[in-house]
Amino acid sequence: MNTRILRVLEFHKIMEQLTEKAASSLGIEKIRQLKPSADFDQVVKLQDETDEAYHVIRLKGNVPLGGIVDIKPSVKRAVIGGILSTHECLDVASTIYGGKQLKLFIDKLEDIELPIIQELADQIVPLNELEREIKHCIDDHGHMMDGASDKLRGLRSKIRTNENKIRDRLDNYTKTKAKMLSDAIITIRNDRYVLPVKQEYRSAIGGIVHDQSASGQTLFMEPQSVVELNNQLQAARVEEKTEIDRILKALSEKIAADEGFLLQNVEALGAIDFIFARAKLSHQMKASRPKMNNQGIIKMKQARHPLISSDEVVANDVELGEDFSAIVITGPNTGGKTVTLKMVGLCTLMAQSGLQVPALDGCELAVFSNVFADIGDEQSIEQSLSTFSSHMTNIVDILENFDDQSLLLFDELGAGTDPQEGAALAMSILDQVLSKGARVIATTHYPELKAYGFNRQNVTNASVEFDIQTLKPTYRLLIGVPGRSNAFEISKRLGLSEAVINDAKGHIGTDSKSVENMIASLEDSRRKAETDYEDAHDLLEEANQLKRELEKQWQQFENERETLYKKAEEKAEKAVTKAREEAELIVSELRNMQTEAELKEHEWIEAKKLLNEARPELTKKQEKQAPAIxxxxxxxxxxxxxxxxxxxxxxxxxxxxxxxxxxxxxxxxxxxxxxxxxxxxxxxxxPKMEKPLATVRGSAYHVKPELDLRGERFEDALQQLEKYIDDALLAGYNKVSIIHGKGTGALRKGVKDFARKHSKITSARDGDMGEGGLGVTVLELK
Incomplete structure (x- = not known):
């Protein structure tokens, strides 16, 4: 992007706002280097950075970036052997501390995904030892502290002692020889304590004259009695300075030793400050992240010019690059055409610089290789030649350098010359731009260009709305509708006679009338479409509300039906369970009575089986899939x-x-x-030959000659045993084995107790060694 485009679109004003958001000179330095990028991947990365920081600003409000200073010059000077001042050393310690605070803040943001910012924070090295060394020697005001070294502490004590002795002696002069002094005070000249002595008492005081007043009546004299003390004081101060220089040299060497870490910290801190400055500007503008593409597509809803106050700016929808590649905007002067042009160009430059744009969420912008603009105020007729020449010089330069990945912005294309020639040139220029596939937005007054949008593919008309009632522009952009000439309507509103207006209309050519009638028809269609859209939107909202209510009622019905089904099935199950328990009791009594004459064994077994099958199956929301046939x-x-x-x-x-x-x-x-x-x-x-098979009343029973009850609960095991004996009898077995394991012996005892009570079991014995021993009970059946 050339500097002229940045100036024309006022990109520098955005940079000024961005600079105000930086917290350190490091961030400001990064901002000064910022230029729109034509690299798609780099632009996407910049947008990712800004979006991460924006989430932090939105959730946390602010970021700790205080105390960070550009210490690169100081570090480099320390590396070449220079001795840093106390303030330079203090800036190093402050930057180390600020980096640690920022790193801690970012590390605590575990609930926010910050891959890019976290990576930068991980590069910050907490140089705690160097920070402690500096803070141990230098206070917050940049003064070397007494405790920096034992020698310095001793020298400072010696200096204070000498100063007190000198003051005591000079105080004696102010008390005993006050009449010889111009003023009873002690002052300093040439770093030595002196008294203001009147000229006539010079000999009486004696000593060294260091200065005199402007009138010559007062001499600033060092009495002889304090000369030696002042000499000792000066010598102590020289030693103090030497010791301070030694301490600063040692600190500078330690700073030089950590050069790599310090410069790495500074680079990371500058990058983070730069990123958060962009996020703060987005937050101030109420901007949103644009989705970037490299297909030349622009889609912005309710986009606002970034440099116009939110109280005054009019938001507009702008689309370009998908259904059409060029927009021709017509409309009155001061109607907002140039503002729209600059808004699109400036938002594009901002997006390609990693800045978010003032538009609704979901906006989309393209990464262009170049943005070209010919924007300037239309001049008067007397200046038409110079104006036209200036415009054409810019346009010639644009046409020589643009490509299919460029965005071109033309303000008043073809203006400043004969209207017919200017319109013809404008159409030819647009044809050439479109033939290369570039994206273009042009504003114009020429009526011929209104028809141009209907006669060319990939071109659409647009206009800025004008309110005839108030005689003021609304600044609304209407894409798809060319602007009407409102001269007759405005003249009529201002009081021009109907006869003059009708006569003027008669001078208009047929083509112009057709175009104006077409535009009027389009405006009527647009207004009707907007009304129909609003009505359809209201109906859609009502239908959606009705749908939600019906879905809610249907869900309530389903829940109630499910509840009723469940209650009915539970009630039925309880009834069957009760009947089964009663039947079990009757069967048990019959078995104890051993009245085989009245009830045959296979009949009560069959009855019991039918009773088991009578248990209802509860309804499930998800039925098991039937086995494939x-x-x-x-x-x-x-x-x-x-x-x-x-x-x-x-x-x-x-x-x-x-x-x-x-x-x-x-x-x-x-x-x-x-x-x-x-x-x-x-x-x-x-049929399987290895399994015994017996048929009873047409039903097949497959029963193994043994039952394994290991791991079963006592009650469950006896129920299984009872059912197994029934099945074994039906299968015609004379002997079966019950595997119960050794364990505590409870289950073994239960099996034998059951066998003694059962009328069809003749005997029960422990298994032989080959049959399982005490872990098995062998039952003989009738």
């Missing part, structure tokens, strides 16, 4: 296949096929016939 097996049903009888919603087993599409099905203890369409295939058990 083997389509090949589902085509043909065979005896033994497990199916679901759809008419009864019950599972059963195929006994045999009784017709072409008819099967006999065992459902519980019932046998019934069913059509093929009412049967859903579930699974088919493949």
């Amino acid at each position: 083997d389509e090949d097996k589902a085509k043909v049903l065979k005896s033994g296949d497990e199916v679901k009888l759809l008419t009864l919603d019950q599972k059963g087993t195929i006994i045999e096929q009784t017709g072409k599409n008819e099967f006999q099905v065992q459902v519980g203890i019932m046998k019934m016939k069913a059509k093929r369409k009412d049967l859903l295939f579930i699974r088919r058990d493949e």
Whole structure:
């Protein structure tokens, strides 16, 4: 970016505001070096830095950047052997302390993601030892302290003693020989204590004359009695200075030894100060981070000129580079055309410098290789030649240097010459710029350029709005609508006669009338579109509100239905559980009565099985997915296949096929016939020879000859044992093994107690060595 563009767009004023936000000369130095960058990656990094700092400012309010000084010159002088002053050493200590405070502050921001700033903070080295050395020798006012060294403490004590002796002797003169003195005071000349002696008493006092008054009537004399004491005082002061120089030399050497760390700290602190200065300016402007692109796209909502007061500025929407590459803005003078032009250019320069722009969130700006501008006030007719020449000189330079990645800003393109020739030149210039693919915004008064936007691709018209009622511009930018000539309306409002206005209208050419009629139509369409948009927006809000209310009511209905289902199922489960408990009690009593004549064993086992299957399944919000059905097996049903009888919603087993599409099905203890369409295939058990199989009433029971109860709770184990004995009896086993382990022996004892009470168990014995020993009980069944 050349300096002329920065000056024309007043970029230096942004830099002045930015400088005020810097907390140190280090940050100011970085700001002075700031220039808009054309490197896309660098611009994105700069925006990331500013955005991180902006979040810190927004959440924490401020950042501790006090006490930081540019100590680079002092450090470099110490490196070449120079002796730093006390103030220079104190600046080094202050910068070390400021760096530590800033590093601590950033390290504590764990709730904010700050990768870039954290990386800079990690480069700050806390040189605690050097800071302590300096603070031990020099106080906050830059004075070397007595405790800097033992020798200095002794010399300072000697100096104070000599000063007291001299004052005591001179005080004696002021008391005893006051009439010989111009004033009864003790003063200093040439670093020696003296008295103001009247000229006529010079001989009476005696001593050395160091100075005299302007009139010559007063001599500043050092009495002979204090000459030696003053000499001793001077000698002590010389020694003091020598000792101070020695201490400063030692401190300077230590500073030189830490040159690398100090310069690294200074660089990191300057970068952080620079970043936070940008963030503070963004916070002041109420700016937002622009999304950067390298496709030449500009999208800004409610963008404001950064240099106009927020009380006066009018926000505008600007789009360029996506649907069209050029905007031609028309409108009256002082209507805001040039302000809009400068706003777009200045915001682009700010974004490419890592600064956020005053617009709503979500704005988008492009990284241009160059920004060119020809902006200047239109001159009077008498100066038209010089004005036109000046404009054309700038334009020629722009046309020689721009490329497809450039942004061009033309103010009053073609102005300052004959209107027809100027309009023709303006259109030709725009054609050349567009042919290379650059982005361009131009302002003009020429009516021919209003039609230009309709006759060219990638070009759109825009205008600045003018209020006919108030005869004042509103400064609103209207993209897509060219500006109307308001001369007739304004003249009419100001009182010009209707006859004169109508006569003037008759002098306008047909083309001009067509253009004005087209513009009027566009304005009417725009106003109608804005009204329709507002109405549609209101309807959308009402629909969204209604949708939210319906969703809320539907959710309440779903919750209530789920609650009712759950209550009903819990009630049903309780009823079944109660019935089951009663049935278990009856079965137990029947078993104890051992009335086999009245109730056969397989009948009460079957009844118990049906009772277990009567337990309801609670409704779940997410039902388990049904197992996939083997389509090949589902085509043909065979005896033994497990199916679901759809008419009864019950599972059963195929006994045999009784017709072409008819099967006999065992459902519980019932046998019934069913059509093929009412049967859903579930699974088919493949025969396994190693497992014993017994068939009871058409149902298959697969039971192992042993039951493993290890790890089960006592009550659960006995329930499993009871069910297992029932299944083993149905399977036709004469002997089974119950594996209970040794453990405490409680489960072994429970198994044998159960066996003694069961009518179908003839004996219970411990397992042999080959059967598991005491960990197994072998039961003999009838």
